[in-house]
Amino acid sequence: MTGFPGFLATELMKRIVLQKPEARFLCLIQPKFQLLAEEQKARFPAGKVQFVLGDIVEEDLGIKTGVLDQPIDEIFHFAAVYDLNVAEAQAFKINVTGTENMIAFANKQSELKRFHYVSTCYVSGRHAGIFRETDLELGQSFNNFYESTKFEAEKRVRQAMVKGLKTTIYRPAVVVGNSQTGETQKFDGPYFIMQWLLRQPGLAILPRLCHPERYTLNIVPSDFVLDAMAYLSQSERSLGKTYHLADSQPLTIEKLISTLGKACERNVLSIPLPKALAKFAVGSIPGLERWLGIPRSSLDYFAHATNYSTDATQGDLAGSGIECPKFSTYAGVLVQFMKTHPELRSRALI
Template identity: 50%
Template sequence: MTVLMTGFPGFLGSALLPGILKRVDSSAICLVQPKFAPLAERRVAELSGADPFLEGRIAVVEGDITQPGLGLAADALTGVTEAWHLAAAYDLAVRRDVAVRVNVDGTRNVLDTLERCPMLTRLHYFSTCYVSGRYAGPFGEEDLEVGAPFNNYYEETKNLAEAEVRRHMAAGMPATVYRPAIVVGDSRTGETQKFDGPYFVMQWLLRQPRRALLPLAGDPTATRVNVVPRDFVVDAVGYLSGLPASEGRTYQLADPRPLTVEEIAEALAEATGRQLIKVPLPRKLARASLAHVPGLYRLMRIPPEAVDYFAHPTTYLTDHCRADLAGSGIEAPPFRSYVDRLVEFMRGHPEVGSAAMF
């Protein structure tokens, strides 16, 4: 029995792997690009040092999802029984050709490779809630092609990639799709590998005096920001992936009671010790200003692409997720209950960046 994982040693894959290997009595192959192999080997050593149970069970194999056959020998993965596909170009400013190559072609190559794995019992595929694009209204776990415009090429190509996965599911491939909302650090420790999303706002507030300016795009009392901590995603996926009933399902790993933009701004202000001076702006003006006004991005360090998520019209339904987690004790904690720990970790770890791995 062998588990295949792409996207290691990324933020979620590194946290998920120990739990997967506790659930299934097998070894793991982590497919990594050559440039990430040294980091992956260090991460394996860290995981094995923290839990001797993992010693000798995780192999780092160099390959590339953008290559047919993943850049491996034809028979290298025939023993795979469970696959986890997390690798993606997660960058809101990604060029379309790069996003297509990694997210769409890469997923297609993984699916084609798994078609040649006769013992495959399940593919666990990581998508994103934002396959919805800018759909105005409630977006369900079975929804996908709803005709809404996309904020960026990341969203568009993740939508196309999930459509590929669903086509294979319809043809008989056993799979489960997970769609996280915006994932931030651990709710207990604040730990994260990347500062993006709400962290851009935290950093901007912390660079200002006690009375801090914060532009708010769109209607901050009407739109909501759906944020979940890494430990909720890891715990929920770890539990759901072990359920026979999760085969064929799609789960939106989102907060069923997300805060409005105004509420999340107030929570961030309180956690950073700032008093907000709110500056209302139309979304397109806020985005264009960051993109084109000389010096503004250098001052604020908020990417123009991030603005869209603070004026996002979609709400995410979590019916399957909540139904199948019922009785497990696993649920998305309220943002206000852990925002202080996110800020504390960010303040203590200036070395953490915002760059994506791909």
Template identity: 45%
Template structure:
């Protein structure tokens, strides 16, 4: 028997495979052809020279029916699969609608159909807290469609995908996990790419000791919800092993996140900068980065990340806290690991910024 997983050798998928091998003999991974060599290297790092016996790599594509697998291979995987982890998605805030629909929505529908044909139809689906869109208020694990607006196609299509999962949640014994903004490891700072809040850190590091940042409305009240990769992976591995987790939604977020202003202070201290803020409207900041030639490249700040530093939604996670109780797994506060993130960034300045697609 084995576990089937999409999203290898991605940031979360790779770490999760390593953990899953502690409880299963084999993991069948669906990979894209262009990532075959990267997937083989990562599999060897995880399982050693005999990795083909523990990690099976199947070239396919979630945007295609039957996941792009031939009928015999698909049937063999379905017959031995006891649970499926679906992580593959386009994690790109600037993704086009067509690509986001194909991967995040159609791809999830194809995975649902695949799981339906498994001997054991058990699904673990990784969504995102940002199915909330720009909801002005508290967004709980019981919420999904609350009349929200969406900042980008990533949010909108992950929302649509989660709706598809919800429709078949009980027949497939599905569990939904909603991470907040995932950053590097809380101990080592290690990450796969620099996006989201890393743009602010890189901008601070390229400035002199006295640095300047814009301050947008709501900085004293709006929150920035960051979670380190190891917490997300530990939580998914633990929660997925609970008998009662089928049918549950878990928001993997910081239950006590800092405000935007507090986050800037933590970033300033970690980078050794004294930050002077200048009040500016969000749309002016975003528009300047988007339309002034060279602005985004000069600052290192992606304009698509700006709305997340003026985000009105608060996330709560009672299901997660209840079912992690006694496990010693909890989201560490940003202040306890921000130095590790910056140290890794300083030591690895040329890591890529783009998402795997």
């Protein structure tokens, strides 16, 4: 398991333990996260979680010779840099080189049954129209180096699949907190809007980019993503497939803002503003980006022309009881958690 002690990797492990009580986990840990990893390990039954120190960006994962003395039958590769502002070199090193190293490691495991790779819906880049779970290379351009390097990484995974690596690929949309508790490890994406609305008493002013009634923002709660991954990862039907862990009926930007306004108990006044002008203003006026609390890089996703097909996901989850809840049913839960956890930041573990 990579990505531990991050939120998603940790929570998936909890679900797998419930499904497979005999499961044991070997987690690749960067030395700088060892203390935090020990804290998370204590939440599991004794003997369930073991660590090996290393780093996905290093050859052979930086694991010392002779340290691994046990067979590995499944690999979950979560570790990546999730940052829309990340520099190209860092993004490539972690997302692409790191994935190449994980593939090389996986190919050396004689008893490996499955390589589970966590990609993102946003390998679609700026593709306009429907993006299917079987799609990848459609000549799309990208908004940032996060998207482009996750695209390159998934290309490597698919090439390895063709060569025989038994793989399942998961593409989450914009992941927010747990729909029941609001719990999350970081505040980004839609949370930037919540924070901006809450900073304004009563009537809140929010720029309206392009045509908010045309575009959607595909948001999914972490419990849906994790429940789906836990279920699909243990299904033989999922071998060789790619899944969009996305909302099949995402809200338009217009309805999203209305929903967030209600959740934050604010009346929202939307002021039309072209996206290009908004990005220019946020990027060029000193202090504006910090004052707004809305990163310039996030504005692209409020005029995102891609719609994600979820045919494979819905088909293979049929009968499991696992469905993506409507955003309106849990938006208030997210806001409440954010209000009571001001100590959380907008960046995940790197």
